[in-house]
Amino acid sequence: xxxxxxxxxxxxxxxxxxxxxxxxxxxxxxxxxxxxxxxxxxxxxxxxxxxxxxxxxxxxxxxxxxxxxxxxxxxxxxxxxxxxxxxxxxxxxxxxxxxxxxxxxxxxxxxxxxxxxxxxxxxxxxxxxxxxxxxxxxxxxxxxxxxxxxxxxxxxxxxxxxxxxxxxxxxxxxxxxxxxxxxxxxxxxxxxxxxxxxxxxxxxxxxxxxxxxxxxxxxxxxxxxxxxxxxxxxxxxxxxxxxxxxxxxxxxxxxxxxxxxxxxxxxxxxxxxxxxxxxxxxxxxxxxxxxxxxxxxxxxxxxxxxxxxxxxxxxxxxxxxxxxxxxxxxxxxxxxxxxxxxxxxxxxxxxxxxxxxxxxxxxxxxxxxxxxxxxxxxxxxxxxxxxxxxxxxxxxxxxxxxxxxxxxxxxxxxxxxxxxxxxxxxxxxx
Amino acid sequence: xxxxxxxxxxxxxxxxxxxxxxxxxxxxxxxxxxxxxxxxxxxxxxxxxxxxxxxxxxxxxxxxxxxxxxxxxxxxxxxxxxxxxxxxxxxxxxxxxxxxxxxxxxxxxxxxxxxxxxxxxxxxxxxxxxxxxxxxxxxxxxxxxxxxxxxxxxxxxxxxxxxxxxxxxxxxxxxxxxxxxxxxxxxxxxxxxxxxxxxxxxxxxxxxxxxxxxxxxxxxxxxxxxxxxxxxxxxxxxxxxxxxxxxxxxxxxxxxxxxxxxxxxxxxxxxxxxxxxxxxxxxxxxxxxxxxxxxxxxxxxxxxxxxxxxxxxxxxxxxxxxxxxxxxxxxxxxxxxxxxxxxxxxxxxxxxxxxxxxxxxxxxxxxxxxxxxxxxxxxxxxxxxxxxxxxxxxxxxxxxxxxxxxxxxxxxxxxxxxxxxxxxxxxxxx
Numbered sequence: 001x002x003x004x005x006x007x008x009x010x011x012x013x014x015x016x017x018x019x020x021x022x023x024x025x026x027x028x029x030x031x032x033x034x035x036x037x038x039x040x041x042x043x044x045x046x047x048x049x050x051x052x053x054x055x056x057x058x059x060x061x062x063x064x065x066x067x068x069x070x071x072x073x074x075x076x077x078x079x080x081x082x083x084x085x086x087x088x089x090x091x092x093x094x095x096x097x098x099x100x101x102x103x104x105x106x107x108x109x110x111x112x113x114x115x116x117x118x119x120x121x122x123x124x125x126x127x128x129x130x131x132x133x134x135x136x137x138x139x140x141x142x143x144x145x146x147x148x149x150x151x152x153x154x155x156x157x158x159x160x161x162x163x164x165x166x167x168x169x170x171x172x173x174x175x176x177x178x179x180x181x182x183x184x185x186x187x188x189x190x191x192x193x194x195x196x197x198x199x200x201x202x203x204x205x206x207x208x209x210x211x212x213x214x215x216x217x218x219x220x221x222x223x224x225x226x227x228x229x230x231x232x233x234x235x236x237x238x239x240x241x242x243x244x245x246x247x248x249x250x251x252x253x254x255x256x257x258x259x260x261x262x263x264x265x266x267x268x269x270x271x272x273x274x275x276x277x278x279x280x281x282x283x284x285x286x287x288x289x290x291x292x293x294x295x296x297x298x299x300x301x302x303x304x305x306x307x308x309x310x311x312x313x314x315x316x317x318x319x320x321x322x323x324x325x326x327x328x329x330x331x332x333x334x335x336x337x338x339x340x341x342x343x344x345x346x347x348x349x350x351x352x353x354x355x356x357x358x359x360x361x362x363x364x365x366x367x368x369x370x371x372x373x374x375x376x377x378x379x380x381x382x383x384x385x386x387x388x389x390x391x392x393x394x395x396x397x398x399x400x401x402x403x404x405x406x407x408x409x410x411x412x413x414x415x416x417x418x419x420x421x422x423x424x425x426x427x428x429x430x
Numbered sequence: 431x432x433x434x435x436x437x438x439x440x441x442x443x444x445x446x447x448x449x450x451x452x453x454x455x456x457x458x459x460x461x462x463x464x465x466x467x468x469x470x471x472x473x474x475x476x477x478x479x480x481x482x483x484x485x486x487x488x489x490x491x492x493x494x495x496x497x498x499x500x501x502x503x504x505x506x507x508x509x510x511x512x513x514x515x516x517x518x519x520x521x522x523x524x525x526x527x528x529x530x531x532x533x534x535x536x537x538x539x540x541x542x543x544x545x546x547x548x549x550x551x552x553x554x555x556x557x558x559x560x561x562x563x564x565x566x567x568x569x570x571x572x573x574x575x576x577x578x579x580x581x582x583x584x585x586x587x588x589x590x591x592x593x594x595x596x597x598x599x600x601x602x603x604x605x606x607x608x609x610x611x612x613x614x615x616x617x618x619x620x621x622x623x624x625x626x627x628x629x630x631x632x633x634x635x636x637x638x639x640x641x642x643x644x645x646x647x648x649x650x651x652x653x654x655x656x657x658x659x660x661x662x663x664x665x666x667x668x669x670x671x672x673x674x675x676x677x678x679x680x681x682x683x684x685x686x687x688x689x690x691x692x693x694x695x696x697x698x699x700x701x702x703x704x705x706x707x708x709x710x711x712x713x714x715x716x717x718x719x720x721x722x723x724x725x726x727x728x729x730x731x732x733x734x735x736x737x738x739x740x741x742x743x744x745x746x747x748x749x750x751x752x753x754x755x756x757x758x759x760x761x762x763x764x765x766x767x768x769x770x771x772x773x774x775x776x777x778x779x780x781x782x783x784x785x786x787x788x789x790x791x792x793x794x795x796x797x798x799x800x801x802x803x804x805x806x807x808x809x810x811x812x813x814x815x816x817x818x819x820x821x822x823x824x825x826x827x828x829x830x831x832x833x834x835x836x837x838x839x840x841x842x843x844x845x846x847x848x849x850x851x852x853x854x855x856x857x858x859x860x
């Protein structure tokens with residue numbers, strides 16, 4: 001499968017290498033600022049990249065054939081091709097990749113994968129927009145500085161993109177909405193697998209789209225997210241019926257939410273990433289302005305009722321060997337957002353059943369600081385892989401469970417921003 | 431390694447086959463009552479078997495050489511040989527095997543393994559003693575019917591053997607006592623791995639040998655075990671210093687307990703085994719009067735501070751395929767005592783990294799109802815392996831962590847009996 005993917009995207013690269021090369025380098029140049037004159041393009045704005053990814057999405061959806069066709073075989077090979085090709089192209093906002101990937105999975109095996117490069121502009125001079133910037137006093141500022149302001153902006157569709165960097169220090173959460181008959185099993189799945197599935201809160205009652213019951217120790221029910229509307233407060237949603245994606249990145253789920261639904265909010269790694277950065281251990285992908293690589297492992301989850309057969313998904317951040325204990329110490333107290341790493345060292349690839357460090361299932365491939373593939377330095381002491389449990393795990397578990405009825409979630413990267421703060425999930429020593 | 435073990439025990443069997451054969455069959459005959467006249471010996475009493483196992487222990491300890499020598503090589507091969515040989519011999523109380531095994535691990539690599547079969551009597555006519563019998567009205571009776579009575583008997587050394595079947599419906603707990611500096615990490619290990627390490631209670635304060643803090647939802651601190659003395663209330667203890675066993679099945683830890691120790695009580699599977707039996711799904715090993723087989727797996731625990739590099743230990747109970755969902759349903763609510771199975775099916779052997787179903791690391795090898803090795807029916811639908819997480823997991827984690835100072839625990843099978851009841855750990859649906 002990987003060979004098919006590489007081969008297909010290779011063909012694509014040959015046919016349209018000019019702009020791809022420029023886009024790829026332009027992006028690196030804009031973040032590291034250490035490349036030659038030809039590379040000094042300004043990165044496309046997030047909105048531009050988003051628009052292009054949507055065009056790609058539409059092309060895939062319509063199944064148009066064109067010069068950039070990747071594969072016309074159905075099933076996993078196509079899915080792999082889409083992902084590999086999009087990652088290689090570098091022109092798509094990689095925050096969108098998981099959505100496209102999920103979409104592709106749901107389309108298989110009837111998928112017709114087509115990319116027409118003539119629809120993709122080769123460059124732009126628009127500056128990149130960042131949502132959180134340093135003000136003159138060095139404190140992060142944001143157009144939506146609080147959880148509530150971010151939710152209200154998402155609710156009225158003023159804000160519709162990735163929440164990465166939004167409302168600094170406010171907890172962000174993965175969202176899963178299930179028919180009530182699956183709620184006890186899902187709650188149990190989280191209880192049995194608290195490291196990959198840290199349950200922060202859930203609907204106060206079946207069908208209650210506003211009230212929340214807190215599962216965060218020391219945080220009252222009313223302090224998780226006040227004036228909440230789970231149907232509208234994520235910037236984008238995904239909707240599935242009987243396991244098939246029926247709505248992709250829709251702005252709300254007003255139509256789909258019923259009196260029989262229960263929402264679950266699950267911790268994500270933004271909290272401990274901030275802590276690592278504050279501790280002088282900024283994760284590699286943030287330094288290089290990439291997305292964290294995420295891998296499916298062979299480590300089984302403890303099953304719970306309807307949720308069987310799933311495995312851990314992990315995120316990876318490379319660190320020098322001598323700093324690993326510090327990363328463990330810094331992230332350990334974040335028990336509600338995955339806590340300390342679950343594995344580290346090059347041998348962990350084998351333990352976790354990860355076949356290639358260069359081929360994450362989600363996010364961007366990890367690189368050395370000078371831009372080489374991480375596999376090129378395999379075994380060294382400066383880029384030792386460190387793996388944390390990842391909030392994609394419960395999403396995978398839900399997708400694999402073959403649930404009947406309507407299931408909803410946030411679109412990847414488009415999290416729910418809470419009122420609770422990063423420090424609310426830090427475990428105090430007893 | 432396994433080949434060495436089998437070869438060694440094979441040699442031993444040849445040299446002393448007469449009594450082994452009789453002992454092995456006598457034991458099965460006494461419980462199933464379906465074998466021929468030659469098999470109708472009465473099983474040795476638990477005390478007799480215990481005495482013999484202690485003789486074996488002493489022989490191993492003294493390193494005497496004799497006609498029954500298993501292996502004189504140091505390290506794991508010897509450990510394996512001891513275990514395989516003892517299991518094959520059938521004359522040792524298998525409740526003691528884990529102790530011997532731990533002991534052997536601690537002696538390696540200087541171990542000189544020797545068994546002199548002339549010291550082991552070939553038969554006895556003493557009747558087996560059972561601690562819990564059916565009274566005339568069918569309700570289990572016991573000389574120690576409550577948790578407190580069992581603890582008081584253990585405290586004054588009236589009761590010194592395995593607690594299996596003691597004080598029916600009263601929760602029994604694994605005990606681990608650690609230097610206080612490891613307590614936060616161990617607490618975190620349990621929180622991150624609640625299925626194999628279900629923490630029921632811990633010392634109310636560092637150095638407090640009586641008071642307990644309850645971690646069982648709905649059970650008050652004072653209701654876990656009243657008038658408790660953690661230094662004396664298990665029938666037998668094991669004591670380790672700097673990772674080496676220094677006391678084997680001692681009656682108390684009055685000398686070793688210090689103002690710096692913290693005790694942890696961890697759930698065990700007796701509760702859900704009772705529930706399975708009540709539900710008409712009596713575990714195979716209880717029907718055949720054997721010990722549950724336990725296996726070390728390759729599934730990693732989520733590490734926590736000092737506790738790294740450990741894996742799940744699982745117990746296995748075979749069931750017909752069509753009953754597996756029932757075993758899941760019955761054990762699911764027992765969240766504080768491992769809950770529902772973590773894996774099932776013949777393919778689970780691969781998932782869990784178990785190389786041979788016939789060679790559990792602890793307990794007795796599983797059998798079909800007609801006494802064949804389970805591997806002989808591999809793939810069938812009547813003896814499908816079902817695996818639950820096992821309370822040996824945290825003991826393994828502690829042993830592997832290389833802790834400094836004095837660590838204590840109950841001797842395997844010699845649990846702490848609590849005041850809390852089986853039904854106190856049953857999770858109520860929310």
